Structure formats: C-alpha cells, structure tokens
Amino acid sequence: MAVIVQKFGGTSVADLDRIRAVADRVEAAIAAGDKVAVVLSAMAGVTNRLIDWVNEAGADGDGCEYDSVVSTGEQVTVGLLACVLQGRGLKARSWLGWQLPIHTDGLHGRARITGVETAALRRGLDDGEVQVVAGFQGIAEDGRIATLGRGGSDITAVALAAAIDAERCDIFTDVDGIYTSDPRIVSKARKLDKITYEEMLEMASLGARILHIRSVELAMKHDVRLQVLSSFADGPGTLVVNEDDMLEQELVSGITYSRDEAKVTLTRVPDRPGVAAAIFGPLCDADINVDMIVQNVSEDGKATDLTFTVTKGDLAAAMGVLEAARDTLGYAALVGDPNVVKISVIGVGMRNHAGVAQKMFQVMAEKGINIQVISTSEIKISVLVAEDYTELAVRSLHSAYNLDVE
Amino acid sequence: MAVIVQKFGGTSVADLDRIRAVADRVEAAIAAGDKVAVVLSAMAGVTNRLIDWVNEAGADGDGCEYDSVVSTGEQVTVGLLACVLQGRGLKARSWLGWQLPIHTDGLHGRARITGVETAALRRGLDDGEVQVVAGFQGIAEDGRIATLGRGGSDITAVALAAAIDAERCDIFTDVDGIYTSDPRIVSKARKLDKITYEEMLEMASLGARILHIRSVELAMKHDVRLQVLSSFADGPGTLVVNEDDMLEQELVSGITYSRDEAKVTLTRVPDRPGVAAAIFGPLCDADINVDMIVQNVSEDGKATDLTFTVTKGDLAAAMGVLEAARDTLGYAALVGDPNVVKISVIGVGMRNHAGVAQKMFQVMAEKGINIQVISTSEIKISVLVAEDYTELAVRSLHSAYNLDVE
Numbered sequence: 001m002a003v004i005v006q007k008f009g010g011t012s013v014a015d016l017d018r019i020r021a022v023a024d025r026v027e028a029a030i031a032a033g034d035k036v037a038v039v040l041s042a043m044a045g046v047t048n049r050l051i052d053w054v055n056e057a058g059a060d061g062d063g064c065e066y067d068s069v070v071s072t073g074e075q076v077t078v079g080l081l082a083c084v085l086q087g088r089g090l091k092a093r094s095w096l097g098w099q100l101p102i103h104t105d106g107l108h109g110r111a112r113i114t115g116v117e118t119a120a121l122r123r124g125l126d127d128g129e130v131q132v133v134a135g136f137q138g139i140a141e142d143g144r145i146a147t148l149g150r151g152g153s154d155i156t157a158v159a160l161a162a163a164i165d166a167e168r169c170d171i172f173t174d175v176d177g178i179y180t181s182d183p184r185i186v187s188k189a190r191k192l193d194k195i196t197y198e199e200m201l202e203m204a205s206l207g208a209r210i211l212h213i214r215s216v217e218l219a220m221k222h223d224v225r226l227q228v229l230s231s232f233a234d235g236p237g238t239l240v241v242n243e244d245d246m247l248e249q250e251l252v253s254g255i256t257y258s259r260d261e262a263k264v265t266l267t268r269v270p271d272r273p274g275v276a277a278a279i280f281g282p283l284c285d286a287d288i289n290v291d292m293i294v295q296n297v298s299e300d301g302k303a304t305d306l307t308f309t310v311t312k313g314d315l316a317a318a319m320g321v322l323e324a325a326r327d328t329l330g331y332a333a334l335v336g337d338p339n340v341v342k343i344s345v346i347g348v349g350m351r352n353h354a355g356v357a358q359k360m361f362q363v364m365a366e367k368g369i370n371i372q373v374i375s376t377s378e379i380k381i382s383v384l385v386a387e388d389y390t391e392l393a394v395r396s397l398h399s400a401y402n403l404d405v406e
Numbered sequence: 407m408a409v410i411v412q413k414f415g416g417t418s419v420a421d422l423d424r425i426r427a428v429a430d431r432v433e434a435a436i437a438a439g440d441k442v443a444v445v446l447s448a449m450a451g452v453t454n455r456l457i458d459w460v461n462e463a464g465a466d467g468d469g470c471e472y473d474s475v476v477s478t479g480e481q482v483t484v485g486l487l488a489c490v491l492q493g494r495g496l497k498a499r500s501w502l503g504w505q506l507p508i509h510t511d512g513l514h515g516r517a518r519i520t521g522v523e524t525a526a527l528r529r530g531l532d533d534g535e536v537q538v539v540a541g542f543q544g545i546a547e548d549g550r551i552a553t554l555g556r557g558g559s560d561i562t563a564v565a566l567a568a569a570i571d572a573e574r575c576d577i578f579t580d581v582d583g584i585y586t587s588d589p590r591i592v593s594k595a596r597k598l599d600k601i602t603y604e605e606m607l608e609m610a611s612l613g614a615r616i617l618h619i620r621s622v623e624l625a626m627k628h629d630v631r632l633q634v635l636s637s638f639a640d641g642p643g644t645l646v647v648n649e650d651d652m653l654e655q656e657l658v659s660g661i662t663y664s665r666d667e668a669k670v671t672l673t674r675v676p677d678r679p680g681v682a683a684a685i686f687g688p689l690c691d692a693d694i695n696v697d698m699i700v701q702n703v704s705e706d707g708k709a710t711d712l713t714f715t716v717t718k719g720d721l722a723a724a725m726g727v728l729e730a731a732r733d734t735l736g737y738a739a740l741v742g743d744p745n746v747v748k749i750s751v752i753g754v755g756m757r758n759h760a761g762v763a764q765k766m767f768q769v770m771a772e773k774g775i776n777i778q779v780i781s782t783s784e785i786k787i788s789v790l791v792a793e794d795y796t797e798l799a800v801r802s803l804h805s806a807y808n809l810d811v812e
Contacts, residue, residue: 016462050482056422057486058493065492065500069485072478076456079475080463086471087464094471098504099549143505 007157010044042073063108097137151212162222177238413563448479469514503543557618568628582636583644
C-alpha cells in the first residue's frame with residue numbers, strides 16, 4: 001500500500017461538482033490500494049476576492065490579518081471534500097494548517113514551511129482515513145495563521161509528500177502535463193513523459209507557469225517524485241524526477257518563451273572598474289530584478305555599451321532610476337524597449353553535447369531573426385529577440401531540435 | 407477606563423462600508439476612554455450559503471467539517487475589521503475561537519462554551535489594543551473547530567463580557583432597542599429604556615427575535631449588563647438588567663405574538679391515568695416540541711378533550727404520529743389547525759399585582775376574540791386565538807395596558 005499525495009488547484013475545486021470529481025479521483029486511488037493525503041487550493045477566484053477585500057480594508061502592517069482572512073478559502077474546500085468523501089462511505093477528515101500543525105516562519109503572506117508534524121496524519125492514513133489538508137497555510141511561531149504566497153498549495157503538497165515519505169505527489173491541474181513548448185503557439189508540441197527537476201525549474205521560471213518554482217526546488221531537495229496531470233482528463237501526466245531516473249536523455253526537452261521582458265541599453269558608459277555596481281546598485285535598492293546582462297568589450301578602452309533586461313512592469317521604474325543617476329553614471333544615451341521576448345532552449349542533455357547553441361544561432365540566422373542578447377546556463381540557452389518573432393522563433397526551434405510530434 | 411464588549415451582527419458587517427461604520431463605533435468608544443473587545447458575526451447571508459454547500463456536499467456525521475467550513479464567515483469579518491482599525495492608526499488584532507481559545511463541549515454545530523481564556527486578551531486591552539473576536543466559534547476538546555448554533559455570536563459576546571468582567575455588553579443590531587410590541591403591527595409601540603432578563607427571556611422565546619434566548623440566559627446567570635442598540639442609528643438602546651436595577655417597575659412591559667403555532671385537538675380521549683404520557687411520549691420520541699397543553703375536566707368521568715400546540719412546521723409530523731397511535735390512544739377524532747396565533751402579555755410586575763390576566767380576558771371578550779387555550783407563568787399570560795385576530799388582539803392589549811407612546 002503506497003502513500004500518495006494528490007493536490008488539486010483552484011479550477012479543480014471551483015464548485016461542488018468539481019469537488020465531486022476530485023472525490024472520484026481520490027476514490028479511484030483508494031480502490032487501487034493507495035493511502036491518500038489530499039491537498040486543496042481555494043475555489044478559483046475566491047482567494048483573489050479575499051485579497052481585494054483586505055487591500056480595500058486598509059493597513060495590515062505584519063500581514064497577520066491578511067493571512068487569517070485569505071486562508072479561509074482552503075478551509076472551505078477541504079471541509080466540503082471531506083463531507084463528499086464521507087457521503088460516499090469513505091473515512092475522511094480535513095486538516096487546517098494550525099491543526100496538524102504545519103509550522104512556518106514569521107514572514108506573513110510569503111511564509112516558508114519550517115516543519116510538518118505528521119504523527120496524527122500517519123495514524124489517520126494507517127487507519128484508512130483520507131487526510132484532506134488545506135494548502136497554502138500554516139501556523140507561525142506567533143500562533144497566527146501564515147500563508148505561503150504564490151504557488152502555496154503546490155508547496156504544501158510537496159512538503160507533505162516529503163514529510164510522510166510519499167511514493168508520489170500528483171499535482172492535478174488544468175493541463176495534462178508538461179509540453180515541449182506552449183501548445184497555443186506550437187501545434188506540434190509534445191507532452192513529455194518525464195522531465196528532470198532542473199529542466200522543470202527552467203521551464204517554471206521561463207514562462208511555463210504550471211508548477212511554481214519553489215515547489216519544484218522543494219521536490220528536488222527532498223527527492224519527491226512529482227507528477228503533473230489533468231484533473232479534467234484521464235491518462236498519465238508528466239513525471240518530474242531525478243536525472244538518474246531518466247533512462248534515455250533527450251538533448252533538448254523544451255522550447256520556452258517569456259514575453260514579460262523589456263530591454264534597457266546604456267550607450268557609451270565609461271569603461272572603468274565599479275561602473276556595473278554603480279548602475280545595478282540603485283536598481284537593486286529600488287527592488288527591480290535584472291535578468292540578462294550583456295556588456296560589450298570596449299572598442300576604444302574608454303566607453304562601452306551595456307544592455308540588460310527587466311520585467312515589462314519594471315521598465316518605467318528602471319528608466320526613472322537610471323535617468324536620475326545620469327550625471328553619476330555618465331552614459332551618452334538611455335534606451336528602453338518593451339517589445340522583446342526571451343526564447344530559451346532547455347535540456348540537461350546539452351551538458352554533454354556541443355553544438356546545441358550553434359544550432360540555435362543557425363536557426364535564428366536562417367529565419368532572419370536578429371539576436372539582441374544571449375545568456376546561457378548549464379542546461380539552457382536564452383536569446384532576446386524582437387517580440388514580433390516569438391511564434392516563428394519558437395516553432396522553428398521546436399522543429400530544428402526534433403521535438404515535433406509525429 | 408471601563409472595558410466594554412461590542413457585538414455586531416450580520417447586517418452590521420454586510421460589506422466593507424458597513425465594517426467601516428463598525429470601526430466608527432469602536433473609535434468613538436476608544437475616544438470616550440473605553441477599552442474595547444469587539445465580537446463579530448459573518449457578513450449577512452454568508453453563513454447560510456456555507457451551510458447550503460455543506461448540506462449539498464453530503465454526510466458529516468460528527469459535524470466537525472460543517473463547523474470548520476461555516477466558521478470561516480467570522481474569520482473573514484474579524485480580519486477585515488482589524489485591518490480597517492489599523493488603517494486608522496488604532497492598535498487592533500483579530501482572535502479566532504481556537505486562538506484565545508474559547509473552549510466548548512463536543513456537540514459540533516450547537517456547542518456550548520465551557521470556558522474562555524482571557525489572559526492574552528486582557529494584556530491586549532491593557533495595552534490599548536482593540537480585541538476583535540470571531541463570534542459563533544470555539545474549539546472542542548478534540549482540537550476541532552466547534553460552532554455554537556443559532557444566536558452564537560451573541561453568546562460569544564456575553565460569555566466574553568462575563569469572562570473579562572466587562573462593564574457592559576452592547577449588542578448592535580438592525581433595530582434600536584426592545585419595543586413594547588412589534589412596531590410593524592403596533593404603530594404606537596414604545597422603545598423600552600430597560601427590561602429585566604426574565605422579561606427579555608419571555609420576549610425572546612415568544613417571537614421578538616432580537617436576542618437569542620441562550621445569550622439572555624447566560625447574561626442573567628453571570629449578571630452581564632446587556633444593551634440592545636442600533637448599528638444604523640445613534641442614541642441609546644434598551645438595557646437588559648437585573649430586576650434590582652429597575653427603579654420603577656411597570657406592570658406590563660410588552661405584548662408579543664407568535665404565529666409559529668399550530669393547534670392539535672384529540673376528542674374523547676379515555677380519562678384514565680397514563681393517557682397524557684401515552685400521547686406525549688411518541689411526540690417526544692419524534693423530536694416534536696409541545697408548547698401549550700390544555701386538558702378539560704371530564705364531564706362523564708370516561709373521556710375528555712385534550713388540546714396542545716406545536717410549531718407549524720411540526721404539525722404534519724405530529725398528526726402522523728398520533729394517527730399511527732390511534733388504536734392505542736383510543737380517541738374519537740384528531741383535529742389539526744395551523745391558523746392560530748399565540749398572544750402574550752409579559753411583565754415582572756404582574757407577580758405582585760392581581761388583575762392583569764382578568765384585563766386580558768376582558769379585552770379579548772370586548773373585541774369578540776375567542777380564546778382557545780390559555781397558559782400562564784409567573785411573569786406572562788399567553789392565549790391562543792385564531793390567526794386572523796393577531797393585529798387586533800395585539801393592538802387592543804397594547805392600549806389597554808397603557809403601553810402606547812404618547
């Protein structure tokens with residue numbers, strides 16, 4: 001009898017009918033001989049409405065009241081699912097974060113889990129009782145409810161799976177797995193049977209918003225086998241596993257894109273030590289995250305061009321900060337461009353294979369797409385190009401790396 | 407610096423604007439030098455929607471899941487009020503039932519408070535922090551949330567006021583006090599400045615649904631001075647106090663009516679010992695509450711007529727039970743009549759004055775209203791009459807006892 005964790009997101013528990021469909025999946029797992037712990041999000045839309053109310057209500061310095069109000073969404077869904085399961089003759093009970101408890105640090109609104117007490121939960125599982133746990137919430141040392149921030153329910157599910165040493169953590173969502181690219185753009189995108197944690201991390205941070213990066217990191221750290229699958233359709237999803245679990249390693253596993261990029265260029269920045277610090281220090285102070293950075297070699301030894309990217313939402317703020325520091329920085333011109341996209345090729349296989357980057361550059365050249373910025377990591381290559389080329393670039397790369405479904 | 411408890415019901419916290427109006431009242435009390443603990447209900451309508459969901463979801467044998475889901479309504483309002491108060495520069499925090507904690511017994515869905523821990527709350531009050539407490543909820547010994555049933559937030563407020571020895575417990579509601587009769591029927595009804603607990607108990611149980619009977623009982627037991635007043639209008643309300651606090655005792659303080667009555671008559675029931683038990687035993691087993699009972703003296707020593715009242719909702723069930731027992735009971739006919747109303751005259755003053763009942767009977771006779779059943783207690787006289795006479799009877803009695811406003 002394996003112990004598995006099943007996590008269902010907001011669209012999967014959006015109303016009572018959907019909650020009954022969740023109960024179907026739990027029942028199927030029980031019938032297959034598994035012991036099941038379920039983690040639920042709030043009904044789709046509920047958490048946002050609660051957040052709006054708190055924001056309208058006014059100040060909440062430490063975030064304690066925010067957390068107390070916002071955590072009610074999950075409290076409702078876990079109670080309802082427990083009722084539905086009991087109505088079918090199954091043993092079931094709900095657990096709130098403070099009841100298990102799930103301990104967190106004191107960063108209300110974006111708390112981190114510091115420990116999960118599992119004794120009572122394990123007793124329940126051994127007793128054949130479905131354990132329905134509220135996602136997204138825990139209890140801080142101050143005795144107040146703490147919520148985990150974006151992707152919180154995924155994090156709860158993974159932390160719980162790690163704590164009870166679950167065989168697998170199934171993340172039921174509104175897509176049926178991880179694809180080689182965005183199916184809305186690439187009609188030939190293929191569902192992956194398996195993907196490594198590292199690749200998933202790159203996918204998650206590069207725009208394929210299925211699993212939050214924090215939950216993938218946590219799964220990797222604790223070696224929790226994740227499965228992403230659909231709560232609306234049957235069939236297996238995509239397993240997120242260790243590299244060792246991959247029998248046959250594909251060179252490239254996915255092509256992603258992120259439109260949420262904007263480019264900032266400073267021309268003729270004095271080429272002297274400390275200039276990068278002088279530029280990025282004020283941006284950091286203004287809480288602006290910088291992604292790709294390129295500094296050209298200086299032609300005359302006196303001045304150089306410097307380009308970097310920020311999110312589109314931060315562009316105006318970044319321009320303002322640099323405008324204000326013009327005299328100190330001594331650049332010639334400051335140019336902002338929101339019409340860019342970051343295209344990335346991801347694959348753990350490229351660690352041991354040369355030529356992956358070269359192929360990318362070739363494809364871009366053949367299609368007449370100008371590469372503005374390049375950045376690389378061990379398992380990915382990203383290029384910044386004009387936003388208009390998004391679909392062409394992604395589709396061409398998808399074909400070039402033989403990812404198209406037959 | 408007096409400590410006061412302010413309680414606001416569902417219509418008083420129905421949306422953020424109403425919650426801001428609640429904050430106005432809290433602020434005024436603070437400005438007047440009081441230390442304030444606030445008890446809130448859920449937004450009007452929210453609890454009923456949650457109850458509907460749980461009922462639709464299915465079985466919940468022990469009521470634990472019901473309580474966990476339904477208690478979220480108050481969790482939202484207390485958090486929002488704390489935010490609003492903080493936004494105005496006041497110190498404030500919310501408390502959930504399990505946080506203080508408010509201990510209850512294990513009767514989920516209709517739990518009774520067994521104790522309120524007040525140390526943290528008192529520290530907060532001494533520190534000038536408004537203590538915003540979720541009504542209607544506590545924690546049972548099993549570590550699960552327990553709700554208190556109908557009128558639960560009033561009960562929380564009174565229990566809290568008793569536990570922290572508050573100067574007064576103000577119940578803010580959608581009426582501005584307790585009236586000598588229902589103003590919708592009696593245009594000359596007068597707001598009472600004071601009323602005794604005993605009278606209020608009779609008022610509460612006889613149809614003036616402003617304070618739940620359990621909260622009045624609790625206030626009487628712990629000598630908590632209650633005030634009923636409007637959250638929509640300014641000015642004092644009605645104080646509910648000990649008889650000793652009444653300087654001048656009115657003979658009669660109110661005329662109430664209850665339309666939720668139905669009459670059942672059994673004719674020619676054998677007049678022998680044990681027949682009442684034989685009739686009311688099966689009704690009790692069927693969980694049917696019987697209110698007024700009249701048994702006529704037997705004319706021939708062989709058989710008698712027996713009349714009693716139940717709620718309108720229980721009439722069909724009561725008729726069914728008695729129909730089924732016809733052979734055992736041996737009555738001649740079984741007659742049910744839902745078209746009746748119970749009219750009551752209430753006043754602690756009648757304990758020491760004769761003639762109150764006589765005046766009632768006279769008034770009814772003068773107006774040609776036939777009295778079907780009479781029942782009395784120390785401080786009230788009730789009569790059952792045909793429902794069509796409700797307004798006429800109430801208005802006539804209101805005038806006859808000099809209750810009309812000038």
